[in-house]
Amino acid sequence: MASKPRVRVPKKAKAGEIITIKSLISHKMETGQRKDKKSGEKIPRKIINKFVCTFNGKVVFSADWHPAVSANPYMSFSYKVMESGEFEFTWTDDDGKTVSKKAKIMVS
Amino acid sequence: MMKPEISRRSALELIGGGVVTALLAGTFADVAKADAKMLAEAIKKAVGDGAMKEGKITLDLPEIAENGNTVPVGFSVESPMTEADYVKTVHLFAEKNPAADVASIHFTPASGVAKAALRIRMAGTQNVVAVAEMSDGTLYTAKKLVKVTIGGCGG
Amino acid sequence: MKRKALVLAGVGAAALAVPSVMTFAAEDFGKYQVGDTRSGYTFAKVETRAIQDDDFENPGMLWVEHGEEVWETVDGKAGKSCKSCHADASDTMKNVGSTYPVFAKDIGKLENVENRINRCRTDNMKAKPWKYDSRDMLGVVSYVKRQSFGQPMNVKIDGGAASWFKKGEEFYNQRRGQLDMACKHCHVDNAGNMIRANTLSQGQGNGFPTYRLKWQKPGSLHRRFRGCNKQVRAKPYKTGTDEYLALELYVMWRGQGLPVETPAVRN
Numbered sequence: 001m002a003s004k005p006r007v008r009v010p011k012k013a014k015a016g017e018i019i020t021i022k023s024l025i026s027h028k029m030e031t032g033q034r035k036d037k038k039s040g041e042k043i044p045r046k047i048i049n050k051f052v053c054t055f056n057g058k059v060v061f062s063a064d065w066h067p068a069v070s071a072n073p074y075m076s077f078s079y080k081v082m083e084s085g086e087f088e089f090t091w092t093d094d095d096g097k098t099v100s101k102k103a104k105i106m107v108s
Numbered sequence: 109m110m111k112p113e114i115s116r117r118s119a120l121e122l123i124g125g126g127v128v129t130a131l132l133a134g135t136f137a138d139v140a141k142a143d144a145k146m147l148a149e150a151i152k153k154a155v156g157d158g159a160m161k162e163g164k165i166t167l168d169l170p171e172i173a174e175n176g177n178t179v180p181v182g183f184s185v186e187s188p189m190t191e192a193d194y195v196k197t198v199h200l201f202a203e204k205n206p207a208a209d210v211a212s213i214h215f216t217p218a219s220g221v222a223k224a225a226l227r228i229r230m231a232g233t234q235n236v237v238a239v240a241e242m243s244d245g246t247l248y249t250a251k252k253l254v255k256v257t258i259g260g261c262g263g
Numbered sequence: 264m265k266r267k268a269l270v271l272a273g274v275g276a277a278a279l280a281v282p283s284v285m286t287f288a289a290e291d292f293g294k295y296q297v298g299d300t301r302s303g304y305t306f307a308k309v310e311t312r313a314i315q316d317d318d319f320e321n322p323g324m325l326w327v328e329h330g331e332e333v334w335e336t337v338d339g340k341a342g343k344s345c346k347s348c349h350a351d352a353s354d355t356m357k358n359v360g361s362t363y364p365v366f367a368k369d370i371g372k373l374e375n376v377e378n379r380i381n382r383c384r385t386d387n388m389k390a391k392p393w394k395y396d397s398r399d400m401l402g403v404v405s406y407v408k409r410q411s412f413g414q415p416m417n418v419k420i421d422g423g424a425a426s427w428f429k430k431g432e433e434f435y436n437q438r439r440g441q442l443d444m445a446c447k448h449c450h451v452d453n454a455g456n457m458i459r460a461n462t463l464s465q466g467q468g469n470g471f472p473t474y475r476l477k478w479q480k481p482g483s484l485h486r487r488f489r490g491c492n493k494q495v496r497a498k499p500y501k502t503g504t505d506e507y508l509a510l511e512l513y514v515m516w517r518g519q520g521l522p523v524e525t526p527a528v529r530n
Contacts, residue, residue, distance in 0.1 A: 003325070003329075004328060004329075004332070006319065006324070006325065006328070008319045018220035018221055022319055022320065024319070024320065024322060024324075024325065025325075026322070026325040026326075026329075028479070031206075031229075033206050055218065058218075059216070060216050060218040060219065061214065061215060061216065061218075061219060062214045063211055063212065063213045063214065063224075063226075064211060064212040064214075065211050066207065066209040066210055066211060067206075067207065067229075068202055068205050068207070068209070068210040068211070068228050068229045068230075069210065069211055069226060069227070069228055069229070070177060070178045070179075070226075070227040070228055070229055070479065071177070071178075071479035071480065072322040072325060072479070072480070073226065073227070074225075074226055074227050074320060074322070075224065075225070075226050076224060076225045076226075077213070077215075077219065077223065077224040077225075078219050078220050078221045078223050078224075079218060079219060079220060080189075080218055080219065080220030080221075082218075170308070170310045172308070173310070174307070174308040174310065174311050174476065174530045175311075175476035175477055175530045177476050177477060177479050178314075178476040178479070180310050180313070180314070257460035257461070258460060
């Protein structure tokens with residue numbers, strides 16, 4: 001999972017404003033249902049099964065993904081901004097490896 | 109007046125056809141039953157077997173998906189999203205996929221609104237089912253049929 | 264086998280003979296239509312268009328970003344990166360997407376972006392050539408073509424390119440495979456009609472590498488050619504070969520004036 005994820009968070013917002021956060025990461029999301037065309041053997045499942053968003057260290061949004069989530073998973077969701085701080089987004093693979101990305105927001 | 113004549117052979121064919129039709133209908137019914145059972149089990153595993161009410165959930169899905177590999181799905185759930193009353197989780201299911209579970213989206217009062225979007229895989233035309241779990245434990249559900257086009261030019 | 268082929272041909276002909284139930288009213292496709300030339304975008308469903316429309320939501324952009332990283336990464340015995348010679352891609356690559364393939368005088372043949380990159384890698388960087396549809400190749404091709412985003416397609420078909428263009432045109436109109444169909448039978452004679460559950464497009468190349476929902480990743484125009492050839496039950500050529508280079512030039516010429524859409528999103 002050596003991929004750089006993308007997140008879109010507004011740089012600034014007003015206190016009480018509900019913002020939309022978008023995220024995208026490249027990953028095959030191998031379902032475990034496919035067979036190798038040549039060998040005929042099942043390709044083992046390998047997906048990102050967990051996506052977590054924290055704000056100033058506290059979990060504010062998360063998702064459990066199953067193999068029915070498309071390759072290169074996209075997720076958008078909302079957040080009500082009350083104070084300046086930092087988001088951290090973490091994607092966890094079936095093999096336990098994680099990828100993270102941070103984004104700051106200023107409240108005016 | 110002509111009397112309709114049915115030869116022994118055509119009668120047998122008719123009977124045979126009837127049996128085949130009945131068998132096929134039975135098979136389809138079994139498949140549908142199996143899908144319903146898998147869906148019911150997945151929902152029970154996710155939220156228990158409490159009563160589910162219809163409403164509060166808006167599902168945004170295409171009527172016809174161009175490709176089952178990537179179907180955009182958006183949803184929102186009516187809720188004040190306060191500490192006392194918020195949407196905890198929205199579970200998405202697809203009844204005819206190899207496994208019914210698609211995703212479970214967990215909100216907090218900090219979400220502001222219970223709204224999210226993602227892209228999912230659908231193995232053929234089927235219902236997408238959403239179950240929302242509220243902070244007080246009540247359950248709401250909604251479903252939408254999505255036709256998945258198969259056939260045409262791959263490459 | 265013969266019977267199967269006949270059945271297949273029958274199915275193919277029947278599928279093509281069914282006229283589209285959709286009539287295209289005067290929908291304004293804006294920049295995606297120039298005269299009668301229409302981008303594949305105009306044949307895609309609105310949900311698919313929406314994925315392309317937003318640069319952030321477009322998953323093909325993950326490859327563009329990967330390409331940017333690779334552009335700056337040193338590789339090969341010469342200790343060079345793309346950037347070592349070509350500096351800022353937004354400056355040095357800005358017309359590549361709209362003008363390739365081009366006739367390269369120094370090697371005396373037509374060259375597309377993929378083959379040009381591999382020539383750079385082997386000759387200048389002393390690095391191993393990439394596989395045609397590998398992640399790094401798709402990334403750098405997407406990144407390079409992206410620098411021409413929105414520019415009208417404008418390939419040259421005269422001079423050294425003239426004989427290649429002629430070969431490409433012949434390929435396009437040549438019946439092939441067990442279904443005995445040429446490119447034009449779908450993409451000229453039947454564009455806009457349904458082929459089973461899909462709408463046939465004009466088969467334009469201005470959005471490649473294109474992120475296909477079917478592939479769940481981007482792929483090259485030559486990969487698409489292979490898919491088309493297989494669909495008419497013809498033996499496909501290898502990616503990057505002269506046959507497909509010539510066809511690429513002809514296909515790009517058919518789209519003259521359409522904007523570079525890399526990375527487009529299609530079914």
